Amino acid sequence: MNEAPEKLDLFPYQYIGEQKKIEDLIRETVAGGVSAVIESGTGTGKTVVSMSGALQAVLGTDKKIVYLTRTKSQQKQIIHEAKAISRKRPIMCIGVQGRSMNTCPMMSKDPENAGGTSEELSRLCSEYKKDDGSGKPCKYYDNIGKMDMVDIIDYVRDSHPEPEVFSEYCLKRDICPYETVKHLIKYADVVAAPYSFIFMPHIRDRFLEWAGTPLSRMVMIVDEAHNLPDYLREVMTLEYSMRAMTLAENEALEWNDPVVHAGLTVTDIVAVLRECLDEALSEYLSGDDGMIPATFLQDELMDRLGMSSHSLNMIYKGLIDNGVMIADAKKAFQRSVQLRVETIAVPKIVEGPFLLSDHRNFWDEGYPALFLTDTAFYRNKNYHENTDTWDTLDYDRLVQVPVGLYHLILALDAAK
Numbered sequence: 001m002n003e004a005p006e007k008l009d010l011f012p013y014q015y016i017g018e019q020k021k022i023e024d025l026i027r028e029t030v031a032g033g034v035s036a037v038i039e040s041g042t043g044t045g046k047t048v049v050s051m052s053g054a055l056q057a058v059l060g061t062d063k064k065i066v067y068l069t070r071t072k073s074q075q076k077q078i079i080h081e082a083k084a085i086s087r088k089r090p091i092m093c094i095g096v097q098g099r100s101m102n103t104c105p106m107m108s109k110d111p112e113n114a115g116g117t118s119e120e121l122s123r124l125c126s127e128y129k130k131d132d133g134s135g136k137p138c139k140y141y142d143n144i145g146k147m148d149m150v151d152i153i154d155y156v157r158d159s160h161p162e163p164e165v166f167s168e169y170c171l172k173r174d175i176c177p178y179e180t181v182k183h184l185i186k187y188a189d190v191v192a193a194p195y196s197f198i199f200m201p202h203i204r205d206r207f208l209e210w211a212g213t214p215l216s217r218m219v220m221i222v223d224e225a226h227n228l229p230d231y232l233r234e235v236m237t238l239e240y241s242m243r244a245m246t247l248a249e250n251e252a253l254e255w256n257d258p259v260v261h262a263g264l265t266v267t268d269i270v271a272v273l274r275e276c277l278d279e280a281l282s283e284y285l286s287g288d289d290g291m292i293p294a295t296f297l298q299d300e301l302m303d304r305l306g307m308s309s310h311s312l313n314m315i316y317k318g319l320i321d322n323g324v325m326i327a328d329a330k331k332a333f334q335r336s337v338q339l340r341v342e343t344i345a346v347p348k349i350v351e352g353p354f355l356l357s358d359h360r361n362f363w364d365e366g367y368p369a370l371f372l373t374d375t376a377f378y379r380n381k382n383y384h385e386n387t388d389t390w391d392t393l394d395y396d397r398l399v400q401v402p403v404g405l406y407h408l409i410l411a412l413d414a415a416k
């Protein structure tokens with residue numbers, strides 16, 4: 001264990017109960033590079049004690065404290081205590097959050113984006129940040145480069161804003177709160193972050209990059225650590241339920257149970273998935289719980305379907321590729337127009353409205369083709385009737401279609 005660092009007078013209140021002892025224990029633990037698990041009841045001041053103890057071992061070194069919380073309200077408490085400690089010695093504390101209506105003004109202005117998953121929002125943001133003139137850039141991102149970062153650092157260091165207050169500060173200056181926080185992390189002594197920023201590997205990698213600090217130089221304080229087993233199980237678990245399989249079967253039957261690979265239909269695959277689930281229950285369930293090996297599903301599917309991992313991956317990749325291609329096409333179309341677009345992937349086997357256009361001939365000959373429709377006679381009672389006259393058309397929307405198509409074609413070409 002390293003020698004204990006010099007004690008600093010950082011605790012901003014009168015000590016009560018065992019606070020001083022716990023603060024010393026944390027200071028020595030952090031300085032020694034070991035871990036401590038501390039149980040402390042509600043109202044015992046554990047946030048301020050752990051922060052002042054850890055800061056004594058960290059200030060003046062190249063280490064950074066990352067205070068991990070499960071809830072946003074706990075982030076506020078951390079920032080509140082950092083502000084109190086700053087009365088003794090100035091420190092910088094910043095709260096980080098994922099993209100949301102609060103942290104991404106582009107999303108708050110476009111309700112359609114707001115319902116996206118974090119992966120979709122991340123892809124959308126990457127598109128908006130492109131500087132190649134191919135689309136509509138994000139002004140909130142561009143404006144960050146025009147700001148003096150020192151002013152923003154001073155503001156955070158002096159005011160200790162809660163995340164919502166910091167977002168308001170950024171919005172008043174037309175800069176993106178999410179991206180601005182990323183720039184500030186490297187200057188902070190304490191970063192208050194959700195569990196996911198460390199415990200989800202793909203988020204952690206980006207977080208470490210923003211912080212410019214390796215994991216070995218970060219001191220983690222995990223708030224409410226008793227939540228960790230449940231949290232980790234939740235985020236590391238892939239889930240498929242009997243209900244989801246029944247829904248998949250019903251949906252497949254509605255669409256004539258399409259063949260997905262080598263004569264196997266969707267319901268054939270679902271039936272095998274049911275068998276796999278039964279097998280997992282009988283093999284691994286002990287009481288209410290069980291740990292299923294990571295390769296279980298793939299091994300079982302290969303056995304039961306008599307397929308190689310390559311064939312399984314082909315099915316999987318085909319489904320993903322279709323989904324991604326459709327999402328990309330929608331995004332490209334909407335890049336500079338305000339039209340609402342709905343997308344759907346349907347197997348060619350489906351008859352009816354999805355085949356009523358020229359793309360059908362391309363599909364018949366094996367060429368990939370997208371079908372764009374305004375839903376024709378399903379929406380417009382004048383379609384192909386004598387009443388289909390110029391004065392019934394919506395020209396404002398009409399002119400947006402070729403603009404959207406232009407961007408869609410560029411995107412498809414670039415993706416070739």
Ligand code: SF4
Pocket residue numbers: 099103104105106107124125126128129138140141176177178179
């Ligand atoms: S840069 Fe910021 S405002 Fe722009 S899309 Fe990304 S998160 Fe949203």
